[in-house]
Amino acid sequence: DVKVTQSSRYLVKRTGEKVFLECVQDMDHENMFWYRQDPGLGLRLIYFSYDVKMKEKGDIPEGYSVSREKKERFSLILESASTNQTSMYLCASSPNNGATYNEQFFGPGTRLTVL
Amino acid sequence: KQEVTQIPAALSVPEGENLVLNCSFTDSAIYNLQWFRQDPGKGLTSLLLIQSSQREQTSGRLNASLDKSSGRSTLYIAASQPGDSATYLCAVKGSNSGYALNFGKGTSLLVTP
Numbered sequence: 001d002v003k004v005t006q007s008s009r010y011l012v013k014r015t016g017e018k019v020f021l022e023c024v025q026d027m028d029h030e031n032m033f034w035y036r037q038d039p040g041l042g043l044r045l046i047y048f049s050y051d052v053k054m055k056e057k058g059d060i061p062e063g064y065s066v067s068r069e070k071k072e073r074f075s076l077i078l079e080s081a082s083t084n085q086t087s088m089y090l091c092a093s094s095p096n097n098g099a100t101y102n103e104q105f106f107g108p109g110t111r112l113t114v115l
Numbered sequence: 116k117q118e119v120t121q122i123p124a125a126l127s128v129p130e131g132e133n134l135v136l137n138c139s140f141t142d143s144a145i146y147n148l149q150w151f152r153q154d155p156g157k158g159l160t161s162l163l164l165i166q167s168s169q170r171e172q173t174s175g176r177l178n179a180s181l182d183k184s185s186g187r188s189t190l191y192i193a194a195s196q197p198g199d200s201a202t203y204l205c206a207v208k209g210s211n212s213g214y215a216l217n218f219g220k221g222t223s224l225l226v227t228p
Contacts, residue, residue, distance in 0.1 A: 004158075031214055043204070043218040050214060058215060090158055094214075102147055102208060104216060106159040 003027070004107035006091055012113045019078040021110050023091030032074035033092040033104065034058075034066065043090065049074055050096075081114045088112075117142045117209050121219035128195055129227050136190040136222045138205030143183050149216065150179050150190050151204040159204065163190070167210075195226045 007022035025032065033048040035058075045058030047066040055066050063085060067075045074093075078085055091107040118141040128134050138148070147166045151159040163172045163179040165188070171180040178191040192199060202223045206216040 033214070040220075042220040043206075043216075045215050048214050056214070088156075092159075103149060103161060103164045104206075105161060106151070108158040109156075111156070 006107040021076040023074045025093040029093035030096045031094045034076045035090045037088040117217040119219040125223040127225040138188040140186045144210040146208040153202045
């Protein structure tokens, strides 16, 4: 089974802190994604990466950055956390070939609260 | 921009009923469509993936259909059970939108014993 793991299920941070959210996948997928999910707004793409060190902005990249130094790991960074970044953050990965071509697999999510 | 709509937003049915969840999308130039299940406070579980060349996919009691030309997909759940209670999300990967998925806002399903 594909496994996508996220470093924390719940996280509480203070305004202005730098926050790192880590995501690891064990299926050698080329593509990795970060979404946030908010009530009434659904899932929105923040950033994605299609290869090591490669990244593309999604719909709402402002206030976020990402890092992909290894194929299996994709990090989301909140440079200076703000209260409007309180949300559920979901990581996903997908392959570029094979039986599950382009099927996205999600991690369990990180519920981030910024006080 | 691709818009994905799911109707109804919420649904309550008694156990044992067959039910249909609907998903519509505005741009028929899609690469694939994926149905997910999300339990409260949890991540998304992939249920079915339909490639644009396919008409339907089946997994156990679930059957998903795709009509690309009319911009519609349905998820059919047979003989519903209380354990099926969750939010069901539809997501479309457009041919022209790179790697991103466009998500609907989901249908919240409650199956009562």
